[in-house]
Amino acid sequence: MAVTTRRKPTRAEIRKERMQMAINYPLDWVEERSGLVGGIRYFLFRKVPSDTNWMQTLGSATLTAFLVQVITGVILAMYYKPTPGDAYGSIQNITDQVTLGWLVRGMHRWGASVFIILMFLHMGRVFLFGAYKYPRELNWIVGVLILVMGMMEGFTGYLLPWDQTAYWATVVGINLNGTAPIAGPWLAQFLRGGQEIGADTLTRFYSMHMLLIPGAIIGLITLHLYLVIRLGVTSPPWSKEAAGMERAAATNGNLRPGLTRPATRGSAGRDSD
Amino acid sequence: MNPDEMAEPDNLQDDPHLPAPSLWPIGFAIGIAVLLVGLIVNPLWISTIGGAIAIVFGVLWARDATTELRGRPIEIEPERRDLVEAGTGQVGPPAQVGGDAMPHPAPGERFPRSRFLEGATLGLGGVIGGIITVPIAGFAVLPPFLGQKRHEVDLGPVTELKEGQWYVATFTVDPEQGEVSRRTAFLRNNGALTTGGKSVPSFTIISNRCAHLGCPVQANGPSGSILGLPTIKEKTKNGNVTFSPTVPAGFGCPCHGGQYDTEGNRTAGPPVRALDRYDYSIDNGRLILLSTYSVGKVDGTGAQAKIHKYKPVGPGEHVDGIEQVFYPLNPPHH
Numbered sequence: 287m288a289v290t291t292r293r294k295p296t297r298a299e300i301r302k303e304r305m306q307m308a309i310n311y312p313l314d315w316v317e318e319r320s321g322l323v324g325g326i327r328y329f330l331f332r333k334v335p336s337d338t339n340w341m342q343t344l345g346s347a348t349l350t351a352f353l354v355q356v357i358t359g360v361i362l363a364m365y366y367k368p369t370p371g372d373a374y375g376s377i378q379n380i381t382d383q384v385t386l387g388w389l390v391r392g393m394h395r396w397g398a399s400v401f402i403i404l405m406f407l408h409m410g411r412v413f414l415f416g417a418y419k420y421p422r423e424l425n426w427i428v429g430v431l432i433l434v435m436g437m438m439e440g441f442t443g444y445l446l447p448w449d450q451t452a453y454w455a456t457v458v459g460i461n462l463n464g465t466a467p468i469a470g471p472w473l474a475q476f477l478r479g480g481q482e483i484g485a486d487t488l489t490r491f492y493s494m495h496m497l498l499i500p501g502a503i504i505g506l507i508t509l510h511l512y513l514v515i516r517l518g519v520t521s522p523p524w525s526k527e528a529a530g531m532e533r534a535a536a537t538n539g540n541l542r543p544g545l546t547r548p549a550t551r552g553s554a555g556r557d558s559d
Numbered sequence: 560m561n562p563d564e565m566a567e568p569d570n571l572q573d574d575p576h577l578p579a580p581s582l583w584p585i586g587f588a589i590g591i592a593v594l595l596v597g598l599i600v601n602p603l604w605i606s607t608i609g610g611a612i613a614i615v616f617g618v619l620w621a622r623d624a625t626t627e628l629r630g631r632p633i634e635i636e637p638e639r640r641d642l643v644e645a646g647t648g649q650v651g652p653p654a655q656v657g658g659d660a661m662p663h664p665a666p667g668e669r670f671p672r673s674r675f676l677e678g679a680t681l682g683l684g685g686v687i688g689g690i691i692t693v694p695i696a697g698f699a700v701l702p703p704f705l706g707q708k709r710h711e712v713d714l715g716p717v718t719e720l721k722e723g724q725w726y727v728a729t730f731t732v733d734p735e736q737g738e739v740s741r742r743t744a745f746l747r748n749n750g751a752l753t754t755g756g757k758s759v760p761s762f763t764i765i766s767n768r769c770a771h772l773g774c775p776v777q778a779n780g781p782s783g784s785i786l787g788l789p790t791i792k793e794k795t796k797n798g799n800v801t802f803s804p805t806v807p808a809g810f811g812c813p814c815h816g817g818q819y820d821t822e823g824n825r826t827a828g829p830p831v832r833a834l835d836r837y838d839y840s841i842d843n844g845r846l847i848l849l850s851t852y853s854v855g856k857v858d859g860t861g862a863q864a865k866i867h868k869y870k871p872v873g874p875g876e877h878v879d880g881i882e883q884v885f886y887p888l889n890p891p892h893h
Contacts, residue, residue, distance in 0.1 A: 304628070304629075307628055308628060311628055370736070370737065370738070370739035371737065371738075454774055454775070454814070457772070457773045457774065458772045458773065458774060458814060460773075461772040461773040461873060461874045461875055462772060462875070464873040464874065464875060464876065465772075465873075465874075465875035465876065467885035467886070468885065468886070468887065468888070470873075470876075470886070471872065471873050471876065471886060471888075471889050471890055472704075472888075472890055474873055475703050475704060475873075475890040476700065476703050476704075478703065479702070479703050480702075480703050480707055481707055481892060482732070482740065483739075484733075484736050484739050484740060485736055485739060486702075486703075
């Protein structure tokens with residue numbers, strides 16, 4: 287052990303220490319009252335297998351695409367008018383008049399496809415890596431629900447430009463729903479907001495597109511991420527390592543391994559103690 | 560358990576980062592209030608004075624709040640809480656938040672009171688939630704099914720329409736809604752039909768809504784000015800009504816290729832029945848369109864046609880044959 291001689295700290299050292307205190311103080315204040323700093327640290331700095339693959343960034347990419355849709359959608363809603371008389375004109379206004387409106391509308395329009403494509407690629411990765419298997423089945427189910435919600439976003443958003451393509455595609459889409467046995471005609475009439483497509487159809491599609499379905503997607507994504515954090519990231523199939531997070535030691539010896547906590551790779555079925 | 564084990568010093572230490580009490584925020588608030596009043600009364604002077612007061616007291620407050628940061632430790636008495644006496648005789652560490660703050664139950668205690676409160680909370684919450692939710696759910700779901708208006712469409716004088724000539728008629732069903740309610744029908748004046756010594760005008764009026772998935776069916780044949788006939792334009796209570804002459808060999812759908820003959824019978828493609836038709840009446844010599852109805856098939860043509868008529872249903876729904884069992888109940892239609 288080297289003996290350090292106590293000397294008077296220099297001005298620079300004092301300033302540095304004060305700067306650190308000034309930065310840490312608000313963080314400490316928040317942490318002490320909410321535990322949020324620790325929570326975010328827990329969320330961001332997790333243990334992942336060392337041989338994770340670029341394919342495993344597809345989920346984050348999908349999330350990014352969704353966030354782009356949310357932000358561009360909020361801005362578009364500032365200019366869009368969901369009435370039969372104004373809708374098409376307001377879309378033209380966004381595209382031709384509003385500064386950079388063509389860009390934001392284009393991002394939203396093409397980003398919608400990107401979102402769906404990335405969801406399918408992410409789904410394919412999960413399937414090929416076997417990442418849907420125990421204990422992650424529920425996350426697969428939640429993911430499928432997000433996919434369905436994403437497609438409903440596509441269906442409701444397609445009507446909003448209120449041009450010929452939008453109108454007739456929605457007529458066909460709603461009538462397709464209407465051909466489902468028994469409940470079909472009722473579902474179609476509910477979607478239409480009446481017997482015929484009109485002003486009510488446009489406003490209700492707008493409301494579903496920007497409030498109802500995005501809210502559901504945000505809730506489902508939260509659940510999806512919670513499960514990812516709880517269960518950890520899967521190793522690629524060729525990995526020799528144990529998957530995911532470090533496991534907590536068994537607290538209850540009576541439980542079969544793998545029943546309440548995921549068994550580590552290669553030790554499934556073996557008794558651990 | 561050994562109480563020494565429980566009493567870890569880390570758990571007992573309670574050292575919150577509380578700033579010392581300070582009076583400066585009061586002066587700061589007064590300064591802000593003066594500034595806001597000044598914005599209305601006299602922006603130049605009173606606001607400036609208010610701003611100055613706010614800045615001075617704000618700086619004093621900030622100095623006060625950051626004494627700890629700036630290295631002068633302040634004396635705060637640590638917060639203290641008495642140890643909770645547990646029912647089992649255990650002595651636990653001071654509970655700070657959440658469930659740990661609750662006293663431990665005595666062994667064998669059955670909580671009749673807390674059970675009651677739990678039930679009351681759930682029950683009352685359920686009732687309140689129901690009172691709020693039921694009307695909202697009704698508002699969300701019922702309007703498309705209830706109070707749908709029946710529309711009658713005035714197409715103008717019958718005499719305008721040449722006997723035996725097909726027209727593409729367009730009209731707005733609901734003038735309040737405007738152009739979005741514009742519909743198209745194919746219309747032919749079949750001339751007078753004499754039944755029982757009484758002469759009644761006869762029309763074939765076919766909806767252009769495809770019986771497959773609802774796309775707009777087009778007339779297969781020339782239409783418009785190429786025929787050398789005038790396009791009739793009228794203004795009725797249903798807005799602008801137009802009759803464009805046409806000579807159809809049949810009707811065809813651009814979406815998925817459904818084909819129909821001039822009576823609306825399906826001849827090819829995916830449609831599941833014939834084209835819908837409009838009921839009509841003649842009122843003071845004016846042609847009035849009533850509701851639509853669905854058609855299974857049509858035997859014969861023109862005024863002599865025998866129409867297999869069903870109540871109106873959506874596109875793609877079978878009205879006859881074995882498949883009709885799939886659509887036992889339809890929403891109310893007017």
